[in-house]
Amino acid sequence: MVDKQAHSTGRGPGPGRPRQERVTGAVLDAVVALVAERGMSAVTMDAVAMRAGVSKPAMYRRWPTKQALIIAAAEARIGLLEVPDLGDFRAELRVVLAARVEAYRRPGVDRLLAGVIGASAEVGAERGAYGEYAARVMGETRRILERGIDRGDVRPDTDIAAAATLVAGSLAFRMVGEQRLPDDALVESVVDLIGRAVCVNP
Amino acid sequence: MVDKQAHSTGRGPGPGRPRQERVTGAVLDAVVALVAERGMSAVTMDAVAMRAGVSKPAMYRRWPTKQALIIAAAEARIGLLEVPDLGDFRAELRVVLAARVEAYRRPGVDRLLAGVIGASAEVGAERGAYGEYAARVMGETRRILERGIDRGDVRPDTDIAAAATLVAGSLAFRMVGEQRLPDDALVESVVDLIGRAVCVNP
Numbered sequence: 245m246v247d248k249q250a251h252s253t254g255r256g257p258g259p260g261r262p263r264q265e266r267v268t269g270a271v272l273d274a275v276v277a278l279v280a281e282r283g284m285s286a287v288t289m290d291a292v293a294m295r296a297g298v299s300k301p302a303m304y305r306r307w308p309t310k311q312a313l314i315i316a317a318a319e320a321r322i323g324l325l326e327v328p329d330l331g332d333f334r335a336e337l338r339v340v341l342a343a344r345v346e347a348y349r350r351p352g353v354d355r356l357l358a359g360v361i362g363a364s365a366e367v368g369a370e371r372g373a374y375g376e377y378a379a380r381v382m383g384e385t386r387r388i389l390e391r392g393i394d395r396g397d398v399r400p401d402t403d404i405a406a407a408a409t410l411v412a413g414s415l416a417f418r419m420v421g422e423q424r425l426p427d428d429a430l431v432e433s434v435v436d437l438i439g440r441a442v443c444v445n446p
Numbered sequence: 447m448v449d450k451q452a453h454s455t456g457r458g459p460g461p462g463r464p465r466q467e468r469v470t471g472a473v474l475d476a477v478v479a480l481v482a483e484r485g486m487s488a489v490t491m492d493a494v495a496m497r498a499g500v501s502k503p504a505m506y507r508r509w510p511t512k513q514a515l516i517i518a519a520a521e522a523r524i525g526l527l528e529v530p531d532l533g534d535f536r537a538e539l540r541v542v543l544a545a546r547v548e549a550y551r552r553p554g555v556d557r558l559l560a561g562v563i564g565a566s567a568e569v570g571a572e573r574g575a576y577g578e579y580a581a582r583v584m585g586e587t588r589r590i591l592e593r594g595i596d597r598g599d600v601r602p603d604t605d606i607a608a609a610a611t612l613v614a615g616s617l618a619f620r621m622v623g624e625q626r627l628p629d630d631a632l633v634e635s636v637v638d639l640i641g642r643a644v645c646v647n648p
Contacts, residue, residue: 279567358567361623365485365557365564375623382624406639412615413615413618413620417580418611422577423573430611437608437640440648441639442639
């Protein structure tokens with residue numbers, strides 16, 4: 245839902261679209277800035293509206309809850325990828341992981357990701373919405389695994405869901421568990437390990 | 447630090463030890479119960495002391511901050527393991543993962559883990575303490591990888607840090623990212639995938 249919004253924004257020919265896109269950007273930037281500076285507890289609809297210079301009704305129309313807002317902010321930073329067919333699973337996995345590392349290293353994203361996870365555990369959180377966001381983020385890894393199986397360089401008996409969980413969990417756990425920014429060396433090691441785990445030619 | 451406390455509690459012959467152990471258990475149980483029922487924001491030194499029936503000075507002596515307290519609560523649920531030498535890396539990895547799945551499925555642990563991650567991102571959090579806790583949790587995976595290399599069934603060129611991150615991240619991400627409880631099927635798939643990634647005989 246949030247994802248469709250993000251994709252449709254600014255795409256159509258309507259005269260209001262560019263302004264709407266600017267408002268969206270200002271609001272989501274304000275969420276990340278507040279999380280980075282003062283933690284997730286500082287993110288309230290009031291604080292975000294004030295910081296972004298947007299009216300609260302305009303915010304509530306697009307993001308009816310704080311939960312929808314912080315998922316949209318996370319998705320604006322860590323969202324969908326599209327990886328072209330490179331003819332090689334490992335090369336495609338490297339693209340996915342390198343894009344994630346680049347996103348994770350942007351200011352405030354470490355705290356945003358940890359804060360989104362923490363918010364999912366609060367009372368009243370609609371936990372399904374967080375799971376759906378995670379599923380969208382993992383979509384590209386599932387697609388390159390399926391493409392590899394069709395192409396023939398990924399083993400057809402691969403447990404795609406488990407492999408996608410391993411890939412997504414690696415960088416995320418390094419950052420929010422071990423509290424270290426993932427780097428290119430981790431990307432290469434994960435490509436190497438997952439490649440041996442799922443490729444026909446280990 | 448917290449870990450040493452947990453291990454020394456109740457071990458010595460002093461007459462106060464069994465009572466101390468009960469107090470520790472009551473306090474850490476109270477943390478988990480509060481997180482499970484009302485979220486991490488409900489965990490205050492006051493609320494925990496009241497729920498556990500313990501004086502605040504007694505709590506502050508052992509856990510000087512809320513951060514130390516929630517890490518201790520997490521470590522009481524998801525802590526160190528000791529896996530005997532089973533002569534086979536895959537068998538040992540299965541023991542590690544099965545123990546984690548059992549811990550993760552206990553009531554309140556999903557919310558506790560997500561809450562601990564969220565708390566690590568709050569302003570004022572001493573983030574190194576969270577990273578050190580994660581490193582302790584990952585210790586057993588590192589040890590079985592090293593033992594496998596010495597034994598000869600794990601490839602000597604394995605990036606142990608990256609492999610341990612993959613293992614720890616898999617179950618954690620399934621739970622706090624995908625919002626699904628890890629199960630035995632995931633354990634088997636991760637044993638299979640990591641086994642192919644790191645074992646001499648894939």
